[in-house]
Amino acid sequence: MSAVTRSIDGEPVTTKLAMKMEDSMQAFAVRAACFIGELDVPYSEEFDGHDFGATHVIAYVGDEPVGAVRVRWFQSFAMPERLAVIQRFRGHNIGQLLLERCRQLAEARGCNMLYAQVLPPDIKYWEKQGWRRLVPEEMSNGAKHIVAMVRAVDPTKPLPAVEAPEAIVLRREQQLDASGRPLGTVSN
Amino acid sequence: MDAFIPASGSNRPVVTIKLASTSDELMQCFALRSAVYIGEQQCPYAEEFDGNDYTASHLILYVDGEPASCMRLRWFGTFVKFERAVILKRYRSMGLFVPFTQWAMEFARKKGYSRVYLHSQHRLWPIMERQGFRKVSEQIFNFSDHEYGAYYIDLAVDAKTAPTMHTDPLVLNRPEDRLDMPGILERSAERGATNPHAEWTERRAN
Numbered sequence: 001m002s003a004v005t006r007s008i009d010g011e012p013v014t015t016k017l018a019m020k021m022e023d024s025m026q027a028f029a030v031r032a033a034c035f036i037g038e039l040d041v042p043y044s045e046e047f048d049g050h051d052f053g054a055t056h057v058i059a060y061v062g063d064e065p066v067g068a069v070r071v072r073w074f075q076s077f078a079m080p081e082r083l084a085v086i087q088r089f090r091g092h093n094i095g096q097l098l099l100e101r102c103r104q105l106a107e108a109r110g111c112n113m114l115y116a117q118v119l120p121p122d123i124k125y126w127e128k129q130g131w132r133r134l135v136p137e138e139m140s141n142g143a144k145h146i147v148a149m150v151r152a153v154d155p156t157k158p159l160p161a162v163e164a165p166e167a168i169v170l171r172r173e174q175q176l177d178a179s180g181r182p183l184g185t186v187s188n
Numbered sequence: 189m190d191a192f193i194p195a196s197g198s199n200r201p202v203v204t205i206k207l208a209s210t211s212d213e214l215m216q217c218f219a220l221r222s223a224v225y226i227g228e229q230q231c232p233y234a235e236e237f238d239g240n241d242y243t244a245s246h247l248i249l250y251v252d253g254e255p256a257s258c259m260r261l262r263w264f265g266t267f268v269k270f271e272r273a274v275i276l277k278r279y280r281s282m283g284l285f286v287p288f289t290q291w292a293m294e295f296a297r298k299k300g301y302s303r304v305y306l307h308s309q310h311r312l313w314p315i316m317e318r319q320g321f322r323k324v325s326e327q328i329f330n331f332s333d334h335e336y337g338a339y340y341i342d343l344a345v346d347a348k349t350a351p352t353m354h355t356d357p358l359v360l361n362r363p364e365d366r367l368d369m370p371g372i373l374e375r376s377a378e379r380g381a382t383n384p385h386a387e388w389t390e391r392r393a394n
Contacts, residue, residue: 025218029226029233032219037227040278043219043255065233088230 008092011062015101018056026065027056034084046082057101059085059094069098071105077113077150078106096129106153113159114151123147130155201252203284205291207365208246208258216255217246224274225332235332236272245364247295249288251279259292267303267340268296289319297343298367300350304343307336 006013018024028047035041050072059067067085071078080102085094106114115134118126123133126149134148152159208214218237225231240262249257256279260272270292275284293304305324308316316339324338351360351367362371 025237026233028215028219029222029237032222033227036219036276037223043216044253047215047219063234086226 008061008089011064013059013061013092013094013097015057015059015097017105018058023058024051024056027058027068027070030058030065030068030086031082031084033086035082038087055105057098057105059098061089061094067094067098069095069102071102073109073111074115077115078102078109078111078153079115079117081116095125099129103151103153112153112157114153116149116151117146118149119145120147123149126151201282202250203287204250204253205288206248207295207363208248209363209365213248214241214246217248217258217260220248220255220258220274220276221272223276225272228277229333231332247288247292249284251282251284257284257288259288261292261296263301264305267305268299268301270304270306285315286319293341293343295365297345298349299364300345300352302343302345303340305338305340308339310335310337313337313339 016023018027028051031046032043035046036043051070054070054072057069057071058065066089067083069080069083071080073079080099083095083098085098103114106112114131116126116131118131129151131149131151134150150159206213208217218241221236225236226233241260243262245261245263247259247261248255255276257275258273259270262269262271270289273285273288275288296304304321306316306321307329308321310328319341321339321341324340327338329336329338349368358371358374358377359367361373362369
Protein backbone atom coordinates (compact mmCIF):
# COMPACT_ATOMS: atom_id res chain seq x y z
CA MET A 1 0.00 0.00 0.00
CA SER A 2 1.23 3.47 -0.80
CA ALA A 3 1.93 5.96 1.96
CA VAL A 4 -1.13 7.72 3.28
CA THR A 5 -1.18 11.51 3.29
CA ARG A 6 -1.19 12.94 6.80
CA SER A 7 -1.41 16.59 5.86
CA ILE A 8 -2.35 18.77 2.89
CA ASP A 9 -0.88 22.29 2.72
CA GLY A 10 -0.04 22.08 6.40
CA GLU A 11 -3.61 21.10 7.38
CA PRO A 12 -3.85 17.74 9.14
CA VAL A 13 -5.88 14.99 7.48
CA THR A 14 -8.02 13.17 10.02
CA THR A 15 -10.98 10.80 10.14
CA LYS A 16 -13.73 10.43 12.69
CA LEU A 17 -16.96 8.57 13.22
CA ALA A 18 -20.14 10.61 12.97
CA MET A 19 -21.39 10.98 16.54
CA LYS A 20 -23.61 14.06 16.38
CA MET A 21 -26.27 15.39 14.04
CA GLU A 22 -23.84 17.92 12.61
CA ASP A 23 -21.29 15.17 11.85
CA SER A 24 -23.88 13.21 9.89
CA MET A 25 -24.86 16.41 8.14
CA GLN A 26 -21.24 16.82 7.01
CA ALA A 27 -21.13 13.26 5.68
CA PHE A 28 -24.39 13.88 3.80
CA ALA A 29 -23.06 17.18 2.40
CA VAL A 30 -19.94 15.49 1.02
CA ARG A 31 -22.00 12.74 -0.58
CA ALA A 32 -24.52 15.20 -2.02
CA ALA A 33 -21.66 17.24 -3.49
CA CYS A 34 -20.07 14.19 -5.15
CA PHE A 35 -22.99 11.99 -6.07
CA ILE A 36 -25.80 14.48 -6.71
CA GLY A 37 -23.72 17.48 -7.78
CA GLU A 38 -21.03 15.72 -9.78
CA LEU A 39 -22.48 12.39 -10.87
CA ASP A 40 -26.10 13.48 -11.24
CA VAL A 41 -27.50 10.73 -9.00
CA PRO A 42 -31.11 11.49 -7.98
CA TYR A 43 -31.59 12.47 -4.34
CA SER A 44 -33.92 9.53 -3.70
CA GLU A 45 -31.27 7.03 -4.83
CA GLU A 46 -28.43 8.66 -2.94
CA PHE A 47 -30.35 8.89 0.34
CA ASP A 48 -31.85 5.45 0.10
CA GLY A 49 -33.14 4.86 3.62
CA HIS A 50 -30.06 3.08 4.97
CA ASP A 51 -28.39 6.14 6.46
CA PHE A 52 -29.85 5.76 9.93
CA GLY A 53 -28.87 2.10 10.22
CA ALA A 54 -25.27 2.67 9.25
CA THR A 55 -22.03 4.06 10.66
CA HIS A 56 -20.62 7.12 8.93
CA VAL A 57 -16.93 7.95 8.77
CA ILE A 58 -15.85 11.47 7.77
CA ALA A 59 -12.44 12.69 6.60
CA TYR A 60 -11.29 16.21 7.36
CA VAL A 61 -8.55 18.46 6.05
CA GLY A 62 -8.21 20.82 8.98
CA ASP A 63 -11.83 21.58 9.87
CA GLU A 64 -13.14 21.04 6.36
CA PRO A 65 -15.16 17.85 5.76
CA VAL A 66 -13.73 16.48 2.52
CA GLY A 67 -14.61 12.80 2.44
CA ALA A 68 -17.13 10.31 3.73
CA VAL A 69 -18.00 6.64 3.69
CA ARG A 70 -20.87 4.68 5.18
CA VAL A 71 -20.55 1.22 6.70
CA ARG A 72 -23.50 -1.12 6.94
CA TRP A 73 -23.26 -4.07 9.27
CA PHE A 74 -24.30 -7.60 8.41
CA GLN A 75 -23.83 -10.73 10.48
CA SER A 76 -21.00 -12.12 8.39
CA PHE A 77 -19.48 -8.98 6.94
CA ALA A 78 -19.24 -5.20 7.07
CA MET A 79 -20.10 -3.26 3.95
CA PRO A 80 -18.42 0.08 3.20
CA GLU A 81 -20.32 2.06 0.58
CA ARG A 82 -20.99 5.59 -0.68
CA LEU A 83 -17.27 6.39 -0.58
CA ALA A 84 -16.82 10.01 -1.63
CA VAL A 85 -14.01 12.59 -1.63
CA ILE A 86 -14.61 16.20 -2.69
CA GLN A 87 -13.07 16.71 -6.11
CA ARG A 88 -10.35 19.21 -5.27
CA PHE A 89 -9.06 17.02 -2.42
CA ARG A 90 -8.60 13.91 -4.56
CA GLY A 91 -5.18 12.43 -5.23
CA HIS A 92 -4.16 12.38 -1.57
CA ASN A 93 -5.37 8.84 -0.74
CA ILE A 94 -8.14 10.17 1.47
CA GLY A 95 -10.37 7.35 0.23
CA GLN A 96 -7.76 4.86 1.36
CA LEU A 97 -7.66 6.54 4.77
CA LEU A 98 -11.44 6.22 5.05
CA LEU A 99 -11.41 2.55 4.03
CA GLU A 100 -8.64 1.82 6.52
CA ARG A 101 -10.78 3.42 9.23
CA CYS A 102 -13.63 1.12 8.16
CA ARG A 103 -11.30 -1.86 8.42
CA GLN A 104 -10.25 -0.89 11.94
CA LEU A 105 -13.87 -0.40 12.88
CA ALA A 106 -14.78 -3.85 11.58
CA GLU A 107 -11.81 -5.35 13.43
CA ALA A 108 -12.88 -3.71 16.67
CA ARG A 109 -16.31 -5.26 16.25
CA GLY A 110 -14.93 -8.75 15.66
CA CYS A 111 -15.90 -8.79 12.04
CA ASN A 112 -13.52 -10.62 9.70
CA MET A 113 -14.78 -9.70 6.27
CA LEU A 114 -15.33 -6.52 4.31
CA TYR A 115 -17.60 -6.59 1.32
CA ALA A 116 -18.24 -3.84 -1.23
CA GLN A 117 -20.13 -3.35 -4.46
CA VAL A 118 -17.88 -1.62 -6.95
CA LEU A 119 -18.35 -0.12 -10.41
CA PRO A 120 -16.12 -1.77 -13.05
CA PRO A 121 -13.92 1.33 -13.64
CA ASP A 122 -13.16 1.45 -9.90
CA ILE A 123 -12.04 -2.18 -9.53
CA LYS A 124 -8.33 -1.34 -9.86
CA TYR A 125 -8.64 1.28 -7.12
CA TRP A 126 -10.01 -1.30 -4.70
CA GLU A 127 -7.52 -3.99 -5.79
CA LYS A 128 -4.64 -1.65 -5.00
CA GLN A 129 -5.94 -1.53 -1.45
CA GLY A 130 -5.99 -5.27 -0.98
CA TRP A 131 -9.49 -6.10 -2.16
CA ARG A 132 -10.31 -8.90 -4.57
CA ARG A 133 -13.33 -9.95 -6.55
CA LEU A 134 -15.74 -12.13 -4.63
CA VAL A 135 -16.20 -14.21 -7.77
CA PRO A 136 -13.17 -14.56 -10.07
CA GLU A 137 -13.51 -12.51 -13.22
CA GLU A 138 -13.53 -15.51 -15.57
CA MET A 139 -16.47 -17.01 -13.67
CA SER A 140 -18.63 -13.91 -13.52
CA ASN A 141 -21.07 -12.78 -16.12
CA GLY A 142 -19.50 -9.90 -18.04
CA ALA A 143 -22.77 -7.99 -18.24
CA LYS A 144 -22.67 -7.03 -14.55
CA HIS A 145 -22.86 -3.33 -13.80
CA ILE A 146 -21.48 -3.73 -10.31
CA VAL A 147 -18.85 -6.13 -9.07
CA ALA A 148 -18.75 -7.63 -5.59
CA MET A 149 -15.37 -7.26 -3.92
CA VAL A 150 -14.11 -8.52 -0.60
CA ARG A 151 -11.17 -8.00 1.72
CA ALA A 152 -10.08 -9.78 4.88
CA VAL A 153 -10.13 -7.54 7.93
CA ASP A 154 -7.00 -9.28 9.14
CA PRO A 155 -4.83 -10.00 6.07
CA THR A 156 -2.93 -12.71 7.94
CA LYS A 157 -6.13 -14.73 7.98
CA PRO A 158 -7.11 -15.08 4.35
CA LEU A 159 -10.75 -15.42 3.49
CA PRO A 160 -11.99 -18.92 2.88
CA ALA A 161 -13.16 -19.82 -0.60
CA VAL A 162 -16.46 -18.22 -1.37
CA GLU A 163 -19.35 -20.22 -2.66
CA ALA A 164 -22.09 -17.59 -2.80
CA PRO A 165 -23.06 -16.81 -6.35
CA GLU A 166 -22.58 -13.19 -7.19
CA ALA A 167 -26.21 -12.85 -8.18
CA ILE A 168 -27.34 -13.47 -4.61
CA VAL A 169 -25.07 -11.05 -2.79
CA LEU A 170 -25.77 -8.36 -5.35
CA ARG A 171 -29.49 -8.56 -4.82
CA ARG A 172 -30.98 -5.43 -3.35
CA GLU A 173 -32.23 -5.48 0.18
CA GLN A 174 -35.90 -5.83 0.88
CA GLN A 175 -37.91 -2.72 1.51
CA LEU A 176 -36.93 -1.49 4.93
CA ASP A 177 -40.44 -1.80 6.32
CA ALA A 178 -41.15 -5.18 4.71
CA SER A 179 -41.16 -8.26 6.90
CA GLY A 180 -38.52 -10.06 4.83
CA ARG A 181 -35.14 -10.50 6.46
CA PRO A 182 -32.35 -8.47 4.89
CA LEU A 183 -30.38 -10.42 2.34
CA GLY A 184 -26.69 -9.96 1.75
CA THR A 185 -25.29 -12.86 3.77
CA VAL A 186 -22.04 -14.04 2.22
CA SER A 187 -21.67 -17.71 3.03
CA ASN A 188 -18.13 -18.91 3.18
CA MET B 189 -50.17 24.80 0.19
CA ASP B 190 -48.15 22.90 -2.33
CA ALA B 191 -48.18 24.92 -5.52
CA PHE B 192 -48.55 23.15 -8.81
CA ILE B 193 -47.27 25.28 -11.61
CA PRO B 194 -49.78 24.62 -14.37
CA ALA B 195 -48.52 22.25 -17.02
CA SER B 196 -49.68 22.90 -20.54
CA GLY B 197 -49.39 19.28 -21.68
CA SER B 198 -50.08 16.01 -19.88
CA ASN B 199 -46.51 14.77 -20.14
CA ARG B 200 -44.99 17.94 -18.68
CA PRO B 201 -43.33 17.27 -15.31
CA VAL B 202 -45.27 18.15 -12.17
CA VAL B 203 -43.60 20.96 -10.27
CA THR B 204 -44.40 21.34 -6.58
CA ILE B 205 -43.22 24.08 -4.22
CA LYS B 206 -43.61 24.12 -0.47
CA LEU B 207 -42.18 25.46 2.74
CA ALA B 208 -39.74 22.86 4.06
CA SER B 209 -41.51 21.80 7.24
CA THR B 210 -40.04 18.41 8.18
CA SER B 211 -36.47 17.32 8.89
CA ASP B 212 -36.59 15.27 5.68
CA GLU B 213 -37.42 18.31 3.62
CA LEU B 214 -34.74 20.33 5.36
CA MET B 215 -32.26 17.53 4.65
CA GLN B 216 -33.25 17.69 0.98
CA CYS B 217 -32.54 21.44 0.92
CA PHE B 218 -29.13 20.84 2.45
CA ALA B 219 -28.36 18.09 -0.07
CA LEU B 220 -29.29 20.34 -2.99
CA ARG B 221 -27.10 23.15 -1.70
CA SER B 222 -24.21 20.73 -1.08
CA ALA B 223 -24.54 19.40 -4.62
CA VAL B 224 -24.46 22.83 -6.23
CA TYR B 225 -22.30 24.96 -3.94
CA ILE B 226 -19.86 22.39 -2.54
CA GLY B 227 -19.94 19.93 -5.44
CA GLU B 228 -20.05 22.31 -8.39
CA GLN B 229 -18.81 25.67 -7.11
CA GLN B 230 -16.12 24.39 -4.70
CA CYS B 231 -17.54 26.31 -1.74
CA PRO B 232 -16.07 25.25 1.62
CA TYR B 233 -18.55 23.52 3.93
CA ALA B 234 -18.28 26.14 6.68
CA GLU B 235 -19.15 28.94 4.25
CA GLU B 236 -22.12 27.10 2.82
CA PHE B 237 -23.54 26.07 6.20
CA ASP B 238 -22.89 29.40 7.82
CA GLY B 239 -24.93 29.13 11.01
CA ASN B 240 -28.07 30.81 9.68
CA ASP B 241 -29.88 27.67 8.56
CA TYR B 242 -31.79 27.24 11.78
CA THR B 243 -32.97 30.84 11.92
CA ALA B 244 -34.43 30.77 8.43
CA SER B 245 -37.35 29.46 6.40
CA HIS B 246 -36.46 27.08 3.59
CA LEU B 247 -38.50 26.61 0.44
CA ILE B 248 -38.18 23.46 -1.62
CA LEU B 249 -39.24 22.75 -5.19
CA TYR B 250 -39.85 19.24 -6.52
CA VAL B 251 -39.97 18.08 -10.13
CA ASP B 252 -42.03 14.88 -10.35
CA GLY B 253 -41.42 14.37 -6.65
CA GLU B 254 -37.63 14.66 -6.89
CA PRO B 255 -35.95 17.53 -4.95
CA ALA B 256 -34.75 19.94 -7.65
CA SER B 257 -34.39 23.41 -6.20
CA CYS B 258 -34.42 25.26 -2.90
CA MET B 259 -34.11 28.72 -1.42
CA ARG B 260 -33.50 30.13 2.05
CA LEU B 261 -35.49 33.08 3.43
CA ARG B 262 -34.41 35.12 6.44
CA TRP B 263 -36.82 37.50 8.08
CA PHE B 264 -35.55 40.93 9.12
CA GLY B 265 -37.49 43.80 10.68
CA THR B 266 -38.42 45.62 7.50
CA PHE B 267 -37.61 43.12 4.75
CA VAL B 268 -37.10 39.47 3.97
CA LYS B 269 -33.80 38.32 2.51
CA PHE B 270 -33.84 35.64 -0.19
CA GLU B 271 -30.62 33.66 -0.37
CA ARG B 272 -28.92 30.34 -1.21
CA ALA B 273 -31.15 29.68 -4.20
CA VAL B 274 -30.01 26.65 -6.19
CA ILE B 275 -31.33 24.56 -9.04
CA LEU B 276 -29.84 21.14 -9.59
CA LYS B 277 -27.92 20.93 -12.87
CA ARG B 278 -30.28 18.54 -14.64
CA TYR B 279 -33.29 20.81 -13.97
CA ARG B 280 -31.68 24.05 -15.10
CA SER B 281 -33.17 24.43 -18.56
CA MET B 282 -36.75 24.19 -17.34
CA GLY B 283 -37.30 27.85 -16.49
CA LEU B 284 -37.85 27.12 -12.80
CA PHE B 285 -36.02 30.10 -11.32
CA VAL B 286 -38.50 32.85 -12.15
CA PRO B 287 -41.68 31.01 -11.07
CA PHE B 288 -39.89 29.84 -7.90
CA THR B 289 -38.85 33.42 -7.07
CA GLN B 290 -42.41 34.59 -7.77
CA TRP B 291 -43.77 31.89 -5.46
CA ALA B 292 -41.35 32.99 -2.74
CA MET B 293 -42.42 36.62 -3.22
CA GLU B 294 -46.08 35.66 -2.95
CA PHE B 295 -45.29 33.66 0.20
CA ALA B 296 -43.52 36.69 1.74
CA ARG B 297 -46.32 39.04 0.66
CA LYS B 298 -49.02 36.88 2.26
CA LYS B 299 -46.94 36.78 5.40
CA GLY B 300 -47.13 40.57 5.39
CA TYR B 301 -43.65 41.47 4.15
CA SER B 302 -43.57 44.51 1.86
CA ARG B 303 -39.96 44.28 0.72
CA VAL B 304 -37.62 41.55 -0.53
CA TYR B 305 -33.86 42.04 -0.45
CA LEU B 306 -31.22 39.77 -1.97
CA HIS B 307 -27.61 39.51 -3.07
CA SER B 308 -27.45 38.49 -6.69
CA GLN B 309 -24.45 37.03 -8.48
CA HIS B 310 -23.37 39.34 -11.29
CA ARG B 311 -24.38 36.92 -14.07
CA LEU B 312 -27.99 36.87 -12.79
CA TRP B 313 -28.52 40.65 -12.72
CA PRO B 314 -30.51 40.79 -16.00
CA ILE B 315 -32.88 38.06 -14.75
CA MET B 316 -33.47 39.91 -11.48
CA GLU B 317 -34.08 43.18 -13.32
CA ARG B 318 -36.58 41.56 -15.70
CA GLN B 319 -38.53 40.43 -12.62
CA GLY B 320 -38.70 44.01 -11.37
CA PHE B 321 -35.87 43.94 -8.84
CA ARG B 322 -33.93 47.20 -8.47
CA LYS B 323 -30.35 47.77 -7.36
CA VAL B 324 -30.03 49.01 -3.77
CA SER B 325 -26.84 50.82 -4.79
CA GLU B 326 -24.04 50.54 -7.32
CA GLN B 327 -21.82 48.81 -4.78
CA ILE B 328 -20.35 45.49 -5.90
CA PHE B 329 -19.06 43.17 -3.18
CA ASN B 330 -17.41 39.75 -3.08
CA PHE B 331 -17.85 36.67 -0.96
CA SER B 332 -17.29 32.95 -1.53
CA ASP B 333 -15.46 33.71 -4.80
CA HIS B 334 -18.35 35.50 -6.53
CA GLU B 335 -19.28 39.10 -7.34
CA TYR B 336 -22.56 40.34 -5.92
CA GLY B 337 -24.90 43.30 -6.03
CA ALA B 338 -27.75 44.03 -3.60
CA TYR B 339 -31.26 44.11 -5.09
CA TYR B 340 -34.73 44.78 -3.68
CA ILE B 341 -38.34 44.74 -4.78
CA ASP B 342 -41.43 46.13 -3.07
CA LEU B 343 -44.46 43.88 -2.63
CA ALA B 344 -48.07 45.05 -2.53
CA VAL B 345 -49.21 43.79 0.86
CA ASP B 346 -52.97 43.40 1.23
CA ALA B 347 -53.80 45.35 4.40
CA LYS B 348 -56.99 43.30 4.88
CA THR B 349 -55.32 39.89 4.97
CA ALA B 350 -51.75 40.58 6.08
CA PRO B 351 -51.15 39.21 9.58
CA THR B 352 -51.12 41.78 12.38
CA MET B 353 -51.54 41.61 16.16
CA HIS B 354 -55.27 41.94 15.57
CA THR B 355 -55.50 38.98 13.19
CA ASP B 356 -57.46 35.99 14.54
CA PRO B 357 -54.91 34.37 16.87
CA LEU B 358 -55.43 30.93 15.37
CA VAL B 359 -54.72 32.25 11.87
CA LEU B 360 -51.27 33.21 13.13
CA ASN B 361 -50.80 29.62 14.31
CA ARG B 362 -51.34 28.19 10.82
CA PRO B 363 -48.48 26.73 8.76
CA GLU B 364 -46.89 29.78 7.19
CA ASP B 365 -47.27 28.67 3.59
CA ARG B 366 -50.98 27.97 4.18
CA LEU B 367 -52.13 31.03 6.11
CA ASP B 368 -55.41 31.01 4.19
CA MET B 369 -56.35 27.45 5.19
CA PRO B 370 -57.40 26.12 8.61
CA GLY B 371 -54.47 24.54 10.43
CA ILE B 372 -54.20 21.62 12.83
CA LEU B 373 -54.50 23.83 15.92
CA GLU B 374 -57.90 25.08 14.80
CA ARG B 375 -59.11 21.48 14.82
CA SER B 376 -57.58 21.07 18.29
CA ALA B 377 -59.62 24.06 19.44
CA GLU B 378 -62.78 21.96 18.95
CA ARG B 379 -61.71 19.88 21.94
CA GLY B 380 -62.30 22.90 24.17
CA ALA B 381 -60.06 24.02 27.03
CA THR B 382 -59.72 21.17 29.51
CA ASN B 383 -56.54 22.69 30.97
CA PRO B 384 -55.08 19.23 31.54
CA HIS B 385 -52.25 20.51 33.70
CA ALA B 386 -54.49 22.25 36.24
CA GLU B 387 -55.21 19.11 38.25
CA TRP B 388 -51.57 18.27 38.36
CA THR B 389 -50.95 21.44 40.38
CA GLU B 390 -53.60 20.33 42.83
CA ARG B 391 -52.12 16.84 43.08
CA ARG B 392 -48.80 18.34 43.90
CA ALA B 393 -50.38 20.13 46.86
CA ASN B 394 -51.47 16.81 48.44
